[in-house]
Amino acid sequence: MRRLGIAVLAVMFAVTMNGCAVNFYKGKPDQEKKIKQLTTQVEELEQARRMLEDKLAQEIRDKQILLQNTSRGLIITMANDILFDSGKAKIKKDAYSTLNKIAAVLNETVPDRDIGVEGHTDNVPIKHSGWKSNWELSSTRAASVLHYLIDECGIEPRRLSAIGYGEFRPIDSNDTKSGRGKNRRVEIIILPKDMSKKSYEEMQSRVSEEAKTAEESRMSENTVK
Numbered sequence: 001m002r003r004l005g006i007a008v009l010a011v012m013f014a015v016t017m018n019g020c021a022v023n024f025y026k027g028k029p030d031q032e033k034k035i036k037q038l039t040t041q042v043e044e045l046e047q048a049r050r051m052l053e054d055k056l057a058q059e060i061r062d063k064q065i066l067l068q069n070t071s072r073g074l075i076i077t078m079a080n081d082i083l084f085d086s087g088k089a090k091i092k093k094d095a096y097s098t099l100n101k102i103a104a105v106l107n108e109t110v111p112d113r114d115i116g117v118e119g120h121t122d123n124v125p126i127k128h129s130g131w132k133s134n135w136e137l138s139s140t141r142a143a144s145v146l147h148y149l150i151d152e153c154g155i156e157p158r159r160l161s162a163i164g165y166g167e168f169r170p171i172d173s174n175d176t177k178s179g180r181g182k183n184r185r186v187e188i189i190i191l192p193k194d195m196s197k198k199s200y201e202e203m204q205s206r207v208s209e210e211a212k213t214a215e216e217s218r219m220s221e222n223t224v225k
Helices: 002-016 028-055 057-061 093-108 134-151 177-183 197-224
Strands: 065-070 073-079 115-120 160-164 185-190
Touching: 028 057, 028 065, 028 073, 028 093, 057 065, 093 134, 093 185, 115 134, 134 160, 134 185
Parallel strands: 115 160
Antiparallel strands: 065 073, 073 185, 115 185
16 A cells, blocks of 8 residues: 555656656656656655654644645645744744754755755734744745754755745635644755756745735735725
């Protein structure tokens, strides 16, 4: 059953990476080679996931961390409450041990994979914390995690990218307290090998610019009102 799941995820990688879907059907040898490569990639992420599940068992039970294998890679979702105080971008000392555990897996299990760090907020406008908007807050929080992984955990800077999305990539409704809590998060993503750091940054930059334009437009409308 595990092998079947890995094969399914390998196909998901194939159809979402540039060029893979085309190469997949050029002929049986190419197809088998691609499946083998992608299966190996997914198995590496499965191993990383198992190690993270072991090291972060308590945090997962407390619903502070969620692990997901997706076509984007292995996503480690961390609730902002364990990382930051409200409206702040300085990492709490209590979060150091959790980040250290994650970094150990990043260094030991997938040392050749690039890593994306993404910051997210809910849609509640910032009023008293000194930030211009949720945009700046989410970006600075992502950068804080990135710098901790580099400065304190020894992850090579060339592997890492950081970006903030503000409120524009919610995973739940912002209409409830519970939903807003889920939307306030930082995601650490172990990228697929077929996705280079450069292509990841280019893709995220496009989405980021769209989010920034939407944020500026909303703020302009609020000013007019």
